[in-house]
């Protein structure tokens with residue numbers, strides 16, 4: 001058999017019968033698409049370098065604008081000023097202390113809020129009675145904007161650490177609650193059936209099937225919670241803070257130190273990134289069974 | 297050989313009259329009742345809404361017997377199987393099955409967050425016994441995949457793992473709901489042979505739901521055809537094992553079954 005016989009060659013008769021379009025000239029007949037293997041893509045530049053190029057270009061632009069005077073220092077300090085004031089703040093130890101205070105506020109709030117959110121979600125996810133008692137209340141309360149609670153929190157807890165942490169705890173409890181609850185309720189029914197045919201006890205079913213099944217969703221909740229924890233931290237630190245990044249920022253505002261403000265913003269961003277990295281690592285560890293879509 | 301009346305399927309036992317039917321679902325382990333049957337079903341009915349899917353169905357499966365169940369799509373085969381697996385108790389009638397049952401579904405249904413071997417021994421008393429899991433996986437020919445995540449297994453491998461998980465429980469009754477339906481033709485033939493061998497080695501009763509008439513005749517001692525909510529027809533296959541598709545008796549049985557399923561003889565399966 002020759003190649004011509006195997007290939008999809010339509011005879012004139014067939015073409016008439018199937019009403020195929022008249023044969024086009026071979027040259028532009030078929031547009032073939034080349035499919036490159038992954039290894040051939042983005043050759044040369046390593047991934048981290050490509051990812052870093054955007055931020056680096058932005059900082060360069062900012063530097064150029066500052067040096068040329070297009071961006072006056074009172075509006076926004078240039079990168080070199082920011083760096084030197086960061087160095088000064090680190091030397092006096094102010095920055096580290098402020099970071100530590102802020103980070104521990106965020107994590108304490110998250111620990112409290114997360115424990116409450118996850119516990120309530122497990123209760124209302126696993127038990128019908130729990131659902132009836134808890135879920136309606138949670139669904140109602142989550143619609144109240146957290147920031148609107150600040151006056152109440154100040155009245156209840158004063159102006160020390162307590163209202164700040166309470167605000168963060170409140171804000172982080174809901175995303176975790178909603179996602180863990182949904183995760184538990186959406187566990188694949190067919191896997192529950194498998195558990196039953198394997199004779200799993202109720203506890204074994206929860207440990208082996210329900211909770212692992214809810215884990216992907218729970219980690220999404222954790223991410224949301226962390227994002228919100230940061231937001232709540234910034235708001236919370238506006239309440240008469242005497243330490244922390246928010247306090248540094250408030251001081252800087254008094255003296256129009258835009259360089260210090262930028263340092264604080266960068267620190268917020270870096271802390272956020274570090275925490276996000278932690279969650280990603282957790283996902284890698286706990287969801288290693290799931291071949292994930294990594295984007296293109 | 298072929299009987300088309302349901303009454304004959306329940307051999308010499310007294311018929312289940314409506315007076316005998318106890319209300320509400322009952323699953324009694326057969327060890328309690330003195331019978332050599334692995335499955336005893338009397339007057340089983342199941343409705344979904346206003347639709348009667350099973351209507352006063354009777355069926356027996358002897359201990360160690362391999363029974364195939366055929367029937368048009370949607371006639372209630374899976375419904376029956378789920379009731380026998382104790383996954384559905386919304387029925388009426390008497391159902392007796394052994395304590396030790398195992399199920400393999402059409403989809404392998406492995407827990408994606410447990411490695412293959414942990415899936416196999418999940419729920420066994422005595423905890424996660426890796427050695428036992430490996431033996432079971434060797435038996436179905438995928439011992440080398442024991443430490444993989446289920447998601448990276450091929451369809452055939454996953455189905456084998458699911459079979460290993462069922463067999464490691466040493467069931468007295470193995471329920472198979474179209475376990476080969478998603479496999480390609482070659483893998484399927486191998487899987488069928490495997491199930492035949494495993495059945496002979498383990499000696500458990502098997503109820504195999506399938507759409508493949510040939511598969512049913514190749515593997516089973518008896519083929520049941522389900523129609524209108526009851527077992528409407530059965531064929532006892534007493535051909536010797538290692539059956540030959542080209543055997544005229546085989547072809548005749550297959551023809552009977554195809555007729556019974558409403559597929560005209562000669563338009564199907566005469567390859």
Ligand SMILES: Nc1ncnc2c1ncn2[C@@H]1O[C@H](COP(=O)(O)OP(=O)(O)OP(=O)(O)O)[C@@H](O)[C@H]1O
Nearest residue numbers: 344345349367368369370371372373374375376507
């Ligand atoms: N949970 C349910 N709720 C309502 N109807 C159902 C339910 N489960 C099954 N049915 C109906 O019962 C009938 C029998 O379903 P079943 O799954 O037993 O069919 P089947 O014989 O296994 O078909 P197939 O060969 O296609 O798998 C179908 O018409 C189906 O729609």
Ligand SMILES: [Mg+2]
Nearest residue numbers: 373374375473
């Ligand atoms: Mg079915």
